[in-house]
Amino acid sequence: MPSPIVDTGPERALTSKTHPPQPHAGHHHPRTDILAGDPSKRKLVLVGNPNVGKSVFFNYLSGLYVDVSNFPGTTVEVAKASYLEYDLYDTPGIYGVSSFNDEETVARDIILNADLIVNIVDGVHLERDLFLTQQLIDMGKPVGVAVNMLDEARHQKLDIDLAALERELGVPVIGTVATQREGLDAIHDLIRSVREGRQNPSLHAELHRLLSVVGSQGEALLVLEGDPVIAARHGLKTVVSSSRDELYIDRRNRVNTIVAQVVSHAQTGRRLSSLFGRATVSPIWGLPILAVILFLLYQFVGVLVAQDLVGFTESTVGNRIVEVAIKGAVARNAATEITVERVGAHDEIIAERNFSFPDGRFANPALWKEAQDFASGHTANWTFKYSNPWIVVFFGEFGAITMTLTYLLFLLMPLVIGFYLALSVLEDSGYLPRLATIVDRTLRVIGLNGRAIIPLILGFGCVTMATITTRLLGTNREKTIATTILQLAIPCSAQLGVIAALLATAGPAATAIYAAVIFSFLVAVGTSMSRLIPGETSALLLDLPPMRFPRVGNVVQKTAYKTYFFMKEASPWFFVGALAVSILQVTGALVAVQDLLQPLVVSWLKLPKEAATAFVMGLVRRDFGAAGLYSMDLSPYQTVAALVTITLFVPCIASVVVMLKERGLKEGMIIWTGSFVLALVVGGLVAQLLI
Amino acid sequence: MPMLLSTVRKGSRVRIAGLPLGDMRSQLIRLGLMEGTVVECLERLPGGTLVLLHSRQEVAVSTELAASITVSSL
Numbered sequence: 001m002p003s004p005i006v007d008t009g010p011e012r013a014l015t016s017k018t019h020p021p022q023p024h025a026g027h028h029h030p031r032t033d034i035l036a037g038d039p040s041k042r043k044l045v046l047v048g049n050p051n052v053g054k055s056v057f058f059n060y061l062s063g064l065y066v067d068v069s070n071f072p073g074t075t076v077e078v079a080k081a082s083y084l085e086y087d088l089y090d091t092p093g094i095y096g097v098s099s100f101n102d103e104e105t106v107a108r109d110i111i112l113n114a115d116l117i118v119n120i121v122d123g124v125h126l127e128r129d130l131f132l133t134q135q136l137i138d139m140g141k142p143v144g145v146a147v148n149m150l151d152e153a154r155h156q157k158l159d160i161d162l163a164a165l166e167r168e169l170g171v172p173v174i175g176t177v178a179t180q181r182e183g184l185d186a187i188h189d190l191i192r193s194v195r196e197g198r199q200n201p202s203l204h205a206e207l208h209r210l211l212s213v214v215g216s217q218g219e220a221l222l223v224l225e226g227d228p229v230i231a232a233r234h235g236l237k238t239v240v241s242s243s244r245d246e247l248y249i250d251r252r253n254r255v256n257t258i259v260a261q262v263v264s265h266a267q268t269g270r271r272l273s274s275l276f277g278r279a280t281v282s283p284i285w286g287l288p289i290l291a292v293i294l295f296l297l298y299q300f301v302g303v304l305v306a307q308d309l310v311g312f313t314e315s316t317v318g319n320r321i322v323e324v325a326i327k328g329a330v331a332r333n334a335a336t337e338i339t340v341e342r343v344g345a346h347d348e349i350i351a352e353r354n355f356s357f358p359d360g361r362f363a364n365p366a367l368w369k370e371a372q373d374f375a376s377g378h379t380a381n382w383t384f385k386y387s388n389p390w391i392v393v394f395f396g397e398f399g400a401i402t403m404t405l406t407y408l409l410f411l412l413m414p415l416v417i418g419f420y421l422a423l424s425v426l427e428d429s430g431y432l433p434r435l436a437t438i439v440d441r442t443l444r445v446i447g448l449n450g451r452a453i454i455p456l457i458l459g460f461g462c463v464t465m466a467t468i469t470t471r472l473l474g475t476n477r478e479k480t481i482a483t484t485i486l487q488l489a490i491p492c493s494a495q496l497g498v499i500a501a502l503l504a505t506a507g508p509a510a511t512a513i514y515a516a517v518i519f520s521f522l523v524a525v526g527t528s529m530s531r532l533i534p535g536e537t538s539a540l541l542l543d544l545p546p547m548r549f550p551r552v553g554n555v556v557q558k559t560a561y562k563t564y565f566f567m568k569e570a571s572p573w574f575f576v577g578a579l580a581v582s583i584l585q586v587t588g589a590l591v592a593v594q595d596l597l598q599p600l601v602v603s604w605l606k607l608p609k610e611a612a613t614a615f616v617m618g619l620v621r622r623d624f625g626a627a628g629l630y631s632m633d634l635s636p637y638q639t640v641a642a643l644v645t646i647t648l649f650v651p652c653i654a655s656v657v658v659m660l661k662e663r664g665l666k667e668g669m670i671i672w673t674g675s676f677v678l679a680l681v682v683g684g685l686v687a688q689l690l691i
Numbered sequence: 692m693p694m695l696l697s698t699v700r701k702g703s704r705v706r707i708a709g710l711p712l713g714d715m716r717s718q719l720i721r722l723g724l725m726e727g728t729v730v731e732c733l734e735r736l737p738g739g740t741l742v743l744l745h746s747r748q749e750v751a752v753s754t755e756l757a758a759s760i761t762v763s764s765l
């Protein structure tokens with residue numbers, strides 16, 4: 001099981017299907033629960049609207065790192081940590097406690113179960129945020145409020161009277177700028193002084209009546225507000241939703257009154273960042289700005305990292321220095337045939353010599369010196385052929401150790417770091433929700449609304465994590481479509497890096513064809529799914545956070561964490577995959593596999609039969625498969641056909657596990673097998689047409 | 692004069708007169724978008740997606756949703 005976003009610290013298993021046990025006896029449903037934790041520990045839950053800084057608080061209090069990004073819906077799973085004598089929980093952002101979507105269901109259950117709540121609100125948007133605050137208070141929960149983003153409130157010349165707010169709500173209030181740690185030392189006292197606030201008095205009688213039936217005031221309120229899930233838990237029928245609207249309007253009006261009393265506003269000019277933010281969604285500037293961003297991304301990831309940097313780390317550091325050092329060390333006492341090629345600027349062979357060490361190179365230091373002299377001063381490719389099959393398995397052509405090392409450390413890691421850096425900057429800038437706005441109309445063609453661009457873009461980082469992020473989509477239909485597109489047509493960072501490097505060699509025409517094929521495939525899959533799956537696309541209703549300069553610390557930390565998890569997740573698979581391929585090779589089974597797949601690989605895909613190895617590797621991880629193509633000699637069109645095929649494979653075992661968990665066994669299996677069939681069909685068609 | 696939110700022009704300020712029914716209605720009320728609320732249309736994108744400004748918050752709204760909300764001019 002991958003732990004795709006956070007480290008072993010926070011436990012993450014709460015889904016809408018697992019409910020925490022109820023605090024009151026008498027109404028038990030059997031429930032599996034990780035959130036119960038230590039029953040002697042009190043549950044301290046961070047609750048707030050999306051994108052208000054909850055996760056910054058969580059990281060500060062717990063010393064861990066969960067993702068912090070500038071778009072609503074960053075946190076989609078509950079994270080747990082220990083803080084003082086409490087179990088501390090970070091929750092997905094919500095606008096209110098109810099069951100309108102997945103985030104809300106997840107948050108609702110943990111809020112019902114909370115012993116105390118720290119409610120984080122955005123000082124600039126108190127009107128919006130205090131609705132949830134008042135609802136928590138109406139639920140009878142002990143609450144403390146942290147008014148965050150005070151820096152931005154000051155910028156907008158908002159004057160917030162925290163003492164008045166405290167009086168009105170009846171719960172303690174502090175002011176903070178979480179990103180600068182301003183005011184955070186007061187949180188300790190806040191937690192000590194949480195209390196039940198001033199409830200809406202008109203609710204009292206009704207709540208009291210229900211309380212005897214459902215056992216907790218929180219649940220009583222939700223039943224009163226017509227929450228069907230909670231009502232069903234207690235065998236009650238839901239109240240008609242018009243009573244919910246009445247309660248909501250009542251609460252909304254109360255909040256507006258409070259805000260009128262505590263916030264005063266001096267009108268000011270617009271900030272530069274807000275002007276830029278406006279431009280990104282304007283009909284005139286929106287597309288040019290998007291084009292510039294894509295161009296910069298391509299220059300950074302596609303050229304600087306995938307070509308220049310990886311060219312250096314993979315072939316120079318990886319192949320020519322590290323691998324030669326390791327293989328050379330292994331050759332000390334082992335029978336080895338060494339070939340040294342001097343190559344020119346375009347990898348063409350200028351001169352070649354063979355050196356034979358039947359008793360290992362220690363037995364013939366003079367010849368070893370000769371080999372080194374032959375190589376020195378030139379760019380040289382070394383090939384080591386060992387006679388001992390075990391050595392071949394670990395250090396030979398597909399050596400489990402050498403190949404894993406080069407692929408992971410010198411090919412994929414730089415690519416992954418480059419991608420995550422770029423993505424983090426994008427995530428933290430606040431651009432993604434604006435991109436969602438400008439593509440809203442277009443995405444409707446494939447049955448999604450603009451919001452879906454967020455998981456799709458995150459998929460270019462890691463499909464596994466992005467599959468979890470599909471939870472922020474409104475309906476099951478949209479989640480299914482987005483998950484399918486992610487699993488089939490979105491190459492993740494590791495793979496895209498290898499693809500970019502291969503396409504750079506194959507040339508612009510090949511690149512254009514590859515991109516066109518994958519894009520048309522994506523559109524075709526999305527469109528047909530949208531036609532086939534009944535239901536409608538949900539409407540876009542999305543808060544646009546202010547554009548901000550990404551904080552360097554957060555970008556670096558996020559990149560480091562994600563890279564670490566990529567390496568942790570991928571390394572064992574790479575090692576096992578390389579070991580398997582290597583054993584197949586040594587035992588001669590690889591040739592048998594290649595012969596077996598010959599009709600498919602050679603006749604249908606028109607590739608050299610050795611490409612079968614890459615596809616076998618691609619079954620485990622498609623980045624691994626793509627990396628396998630890296631060392632092959634393919635014509636530009638063969639490269640396109642091979643890359644199209646491997647791109648449409650399911651990304652990796654981890655993503656399949658997450659997909660099965662998110663989408664269920666049946667749907668997951670359909671997507672999984674479908675991906676291989678479609679990959680071979682589309683890749684083959686491309687090959688038949690081009691080659 | 693009631694009209695649909697989806698038809699308002701960029702730069703104009705309008706007052707919300709009617710919301711759609713169902714869950715969406717509750718969600719809009721929660722956000723403070725209810726009968727009587729004044730919103731400004733900041734942008735209209737090709738295809739009809741709107742960017743609204745409502746108490747310092749920019750909100751993107753798809754054209755279908757906007758077409759289910761009636762507004763009156765100020």
Ligand SMILES: Nc1nc2c(ncn2[C@@H]2O[C@H](COP(=O)(O)OP(=O)(O)OP(=O)(O)O)[C@@H](O)[C@H]2O)c(=O)[nH]1
Pocket residue numbers: 048049050051052053054055056057067068069070071072073074075076091092093094148149150151152176177178179180428551554
């Ligand atoms: N200027 C400013 N930015 C802040 C402050 N606190 C948090 N942020 C930024 O606000 C954004 C959202 O922070 P998160 O911690 O991810 O918010 P969240 O509440 O966990 O969001 P969701 O998980 O999406 O619900 C990030 O870009 C933070 O850097 C603050 O006090 N001032």
Ligand SMILES: [Mg+2]
Pocket residue numbers: 054055056067068074075091093
């Ligand atoms: Mg968060």
